[in-house]
Amino acid sequence: MLRPPGNWTSDKPAFSASEARGEKPLLVVRNVGIEFGGIAALKNVSFNVPHGDIVGLIGPNGAGKTTLFNCLSRIYRPSRGDILLEDRSILQQPKHRIAAMGIGRTFQNVALFSTLSVRDNIRIGGHSITSGDAISDMIRLSRRRRTEERLDEVAREICEFLDLRPVEDLPVSSLPFGTQKRVELGRALAMRPKILLLDEPAGGLNHEEVFALGSLIVRIRDQLGITILLVEHHMGLVMSIADRVVALNFGEKLSEGTPAYVQSDENVVKAYLGSKAT
Amino acid sequence: MTAIPQTTLTSAKTGKRSGIVRQTSSVLFLLILVLVPLAATNFVTFQITMLLVYATAILALNILTGGSGQFSLGQSAFFAIGAYTCAVLVEHGGVNYLLTLPIAAAVCFVTGFLFGLPALRLSGVYLALATFALATAMPQLLKLGYFERWTGGVQGLVTSKPDAPLGLPISPDTWLYYLTLAFSLAIYAAATNLLSSRTGRAMMAIRDNEIAASAMGIDVALYKTLAFGISAAITGVAGALGAIAVQFVAPDGYTFQLSIALFLGMVVGGVGWLPGSIAGSAFIVFVPNVAESISKGLSGAVFGVLILLVIFVIPRGARQIAEYLQATIEGKRGSA
Ligand SMILES: Nc1ncnc2c1ncn2[C@@H]1O[C@H](COP(=O)(O)OP(=O)(O)O)[C@@H](O)[C@H]1O
Ligand SMILES: [Mg+2]
Numbered sequence: 001m002l003r004p005p006g007n008w009t010s011d012k013p014a015f016s017a018s019e020a021r022g023e024k025p026l027l028v029v030r031n032v033g034i035e036f037g038g039i040a041a042l043k044n045v046s047f048n049v050p051h052g053d054i055v056g057l058i059g060p061n062g063a064g065k066t067t068l069f070n071c072l073s074r075i076y077r078p079s080r081g082d083i084l085l086e087d088r089s090i091l092q093q094p095k096h097r098i099a100a101m102g103i104g105r106t107f108q109n110v111a112l113f114s115t116l117s118v119r120d121n122i123r124i125g126g127h128s129i130t131s132g133d134a135i136s137d138m139i140r141l142s143r144r145r146r147t148e149e150r151l152d153e154v155a156r157e158i159c160e161f162l163d164l165r166p167v168e169d170l171p172v173s174s175l176p177f178g179t180q181k182r183v184e185l186g187r188a189l190a191m192r193p194k195i196l197l198l199d200e201p202a203g204g205l206n207h208e209e210v211f212a213l214g215s216l217i218v219r220i221r222d223q224l225g226i227t228i229l230l231v232e233h234h235m236g237l238v239m240s241i242a243d244r245v246v247a248l249n250f251g252e253k254l255s256e257g258t259p260a261y262v263q264s265d266e267n268v269v270k271a272y273l274g275s276k277a278t
Numbered sequence: 279m280t281a282i283p284q285t286t287l288t289s290a291k292t293g294k295r296s297g298i299v300r301q302t303s304s305v306l307f308l309l310i311l312v313l314v315p316l317a318a319t320n321f322v323t324f325q326i327t328m329l330l331v332y333a334t335a336i337l338a339l340n341i342l343t344g345g346s347g348q349f350s351l352g353q354s355a356f357f358a359i360g361a362y363t364c365a366v367l368v369e370h371g372g373v374n375y376l377l378t379l380p381i382a383a384a385v386c387f388v389t390g391f392l393f394g395l396p397a398l399r400l401s402g403v404y405l406a407l408a409t410f411a412l413a414t415a416m417p418q419l420l421k422l423g424y425f426e427r428w429t430g431g432v433q434g435l436v437t438s439k440p441d442a443p444l445g446l447p448i449s450p451d452t453w454l455y456y457l458t459l460a461f462s463l464a465i466y467a468a469a470t471n472l473l474s475s476r477t478g479r480a481m482m483a484i485r486d487n488e489i490a491a492s493a494m495g496i497d498v499a500l501y502k503t504l505a506f507g508i509s510a511a512i513t514g515v516a517g518a519l520g521a522i523a524v525q526f527v528a529p530d531g532y533t534f535q536l537s538i539a540l541f542l543g544m545v546v547g548g549v550g551w552l553p554g555s556i557a558g559s560a561f562i563v564f565v566p567n568v569a570e571s572i573s574k575g576l577s578g579a580v581f582g583v584l585i586l587l588v589i590f591v592i593p594r595g596a597r598q599i600a601e602y603l604q605a606t607i608e609g610k611r612g613s614a
Contacts, residue, residue, distance in 0.1 A: 073493050099495030113486035116479070123476075124483045128495030130476060134504060137475035138468040147476050191495060 026051045026086060026227050027195055032071060033080035041067045042078070042251045049195065054221055054228045056242035056259065058235070060271060063248040065231040066108055069197050072229075073105050074098050085194070099128040104193030106184045108200050108231075114173040118183050121172055122158050123151040125190030158186040162216075177204050189220070195227045196220065202234040210234055214241050239263060247271070299604050304553075311459060320451040324523065325563070327455045330462045331520040333559035336543040337552055338512035341469055344550030345478060346505035347485025349402065351537045352393075352409030353513050355416040356386050358532035360514025361521035362420065365435045366428050375440055375522050379461065382518040383511040390510020394503035413534035420529040434528025437521070458519050465512055469552055472508070481505050546588055548597025557596035561588075 025048035032045045042064045049055045057065050070076040072083060074095040083090050085101055093101060104125075113121050130150055136143040159165045162182050167175060172183050181201060188196055198217070202210045214237050220226050232238045238245060238259065245262040247255040255265040262268055315323045339353050360382040367373040367381060393412065400408050419425075421432050429435065442453035472478045480501045483491040492498050521527050539562045546561040547554025569580035592598045 075489060075493070094497075095492050096495050096497040099493065105493055107490065111487050111490040113483050113490065115486055116482060120479055120482075124479050124491070124494055124496070127476065127480060127483075132476040134472065134477045134508060137477045138472045140471055144471075144475055151476070187494070 023051060024087065025049060027072075027229070028084040029068070029072075029081070030084070031081035032068070032078045032083060034067060034071060034076055034078045040251050042071070044081070045248070045251070045253050046081075047246045047253065047256055049227060049229055050244075052221065052225065052227055053243040054217065054230060054241050056238035056245040057229060057231045057248065058233075058238060058245060058262070058268075059248035059254070062250075064251040065248055066199055067251075068248070069105060069199050069229075069231065072197060073103060096128075099191050099193075102192075102194030103197065104188035104191050104195070104226075105197035106181070106188050106199055106201060108203065110177070110180050110184050112172045112180060112184055112187070115171060117169050117171055118159070118164055118175070118186075119155045119168045121183055122155040122186050122190045125187035126151045126154045128191050129154075154190050158189050161189070162186045178206075178209050181205070185216075189224070189226075193226060195229060198228065198230045198232075200231055200233060202232055202237050210237055213237070217241055235263075299607055308463075315448075315452040315455050320449055323449075323451045323455050327451070327458045327523045328520065329556070329559050329563050330455075330458045331516050331523065332540070332543065332563060333556040334462045334465055334519070335513050335516040335540050336547060336558045337466060337469055337555040338509045338516065339540050339544045340547070340550065340552055340555055341472070341481075341512070342505050342509035343544060344552075345473055345485065346481040346502060348397070348502060348505060349406040350409040350506075350509070351406050351534065351541060352412035353509075353540045354532050354534060354536035355409075355412045356390055356510040356513040357517035357520070357536060357540075358416050358420065358527075358529075359389055359510075360386050360517030361527045361532065362429060362435075362517075363514065364518035364521045365437055365527040368437050369435050370428055375437075376457075379515055379518050382514040386514025386517075387507045387511035390513075391503050391507035393510070394506030397506065398499050398502055410534060410537070413537045417529035417533055420532070430528075432529065434526060434531075437525045437527075439525050440522065454523050458523065461515060461519060465515065466552065466555075469512070473552070477501070477504070542585065546595045548595035548600075551595070551597040551600075553600070554596040 027049035029048070030046050032042055033040065034042045045064075045068065047055075057068070059065055067076065071078045072090070074090065074093070077091065085103060088101070090098060090101060090103070113124060116124070130147045132143060132147045135141070155168070159168050162185065164179075164182060164186060167179060172180055175183065181204075185198075185201070201217070202213055205213060217228060217230065218241055221228055230238065230242065242259050244257065245255075245259050246253060247262050247265070247268045249267075249271040254267045254271055255262045257265075314326055318326070335353060335357055338356075339350060342348050342350055363382040363385050364375065364378040367378045368375050373381070393409075397405055397408060420429050422429075423431065425431075439450050440454070441450050442448045446453065448456075473482070480491070480496045481504075483494065483496055484498055484501055488498055517532075543555070543558030543562045545558070547556070547558030565584055566577065566581055569584060570577040572580050588595065
């Protein structure tokens, strides 16, 4: 899944390399709208995420970024519009099928299984790529052994990839915040997603950690072939690794295009000046 | 919920040596359980049989509450259904008492699963109340005139005491003890396997964070009802084993007070810690007697004080004591 690096110099909105080759986008968000108590949190939002891209989703606080993620993982159901993953509507699927369809995510405020170990958290991330039943699990049939072996292997690989081996057996609640965020990332990778939704992964990290995170995200895309939709306030990070950027404000799409284009878009500049941007 | 189990740093860090301490104490404990009837009177053997019965019922509650994070004050209802399934089948159906155990499990699994469906809409205290309603309704349902032909109404049912099979030279009490021990150990092993597997982890994920669990592809509704079903099935087997050991079932033996006692036993043993079930059972079986021997008139108050003591001194129950002992033993070994 290696693709040419985004070297966009034009200031105009551009299409991604895979779209230019005429491939269908991996994820299509089409006219999505949702309201809470009569107030629209998302209004008619449309954009595509092409295969193999890192797409940045930016916007001031309250713009609706997390709400959009929650629609993508079916925690919320949009009142309007549709969301397609590889041409299939995710709104027609039960909530727990979303992971198996290929959408993995992390949460803005780390949502780990806090009493369980790092390894168990990652094993649970692999729930949707394994199978099992209570009877086999209780009386140790061979089905249980196969599943456990698979999950152990997945956990080992991911802990290796994310430098989590030394803390594998520790309960996640005992780990520093930055490490917890890595565990959450590992848990999402365990389901072998096609697209990974990252909700402010740099939040609470120091300068060096943010830098390391940036190259990690690029490695996830390049080595694992996982498409990425990244919500982030850290503009330096978004602008350095995103192929495309979508900007939201008050639930509406404000701008879309190359990082350079969006950054210089007047609407975006105004929206950020109007709020306390980070 | 607040009473969630905590994986402690110490037990995770010390690895192998803690494994040895744990294994040694498990083997010792098992040996005691196997040898106990040789030294005990029939009555004491019977009492320890009941200890195992309640330990199994507490284990079942531990899977539900400690495992999947759902409260239940309705376990006495499943216990009653298991006990009556056994007694009715033996008395009216002429079914072999051993065969009634899997049947009780199946009946209770279905009941628990079905009860778990509407319970999906409830959580925390509301779920506790709904299960409490089940517990208060059960004795009256068992007394209903409509079922009296089978249940014996208020009088209940008396069954006969089974002898040891194959002409084994042991007393019926000893035989029932070993039967109960075998089932309890098998259930304990199955529960341990369950909680350390994909199904059990899915339940614990739901307990820790339902939204994240769902995002990991876990069918929250399925695993919550499954936990209810499995817990009810095990409680039902415990109820049936109890009925066989006592040779008597009556509605007033299965009031909500039994549910409260099982809940208490779970807390005293340590929520989410399966080995604690036996300690919790010992607490609810023996401590009321101890309280009575301290003060006849105020036995209830003494029992209450003892409960408060546990809550304040060892809030995490027997698990806390076990971890303390383990740390002490390892500490000594480490410095020696
Ligand atoms: N469950 C909810 N109930 C009510 N309002 C909500 C809910 N979820 C999101 N909102 C509202 O939607 C808007 C967008 O929020 P959010 O998506 O969290 O913004 P952000 O872009 O900072 O992630 C906010 O006004 C927020 O109050
Ligand atoms: Mg947000």
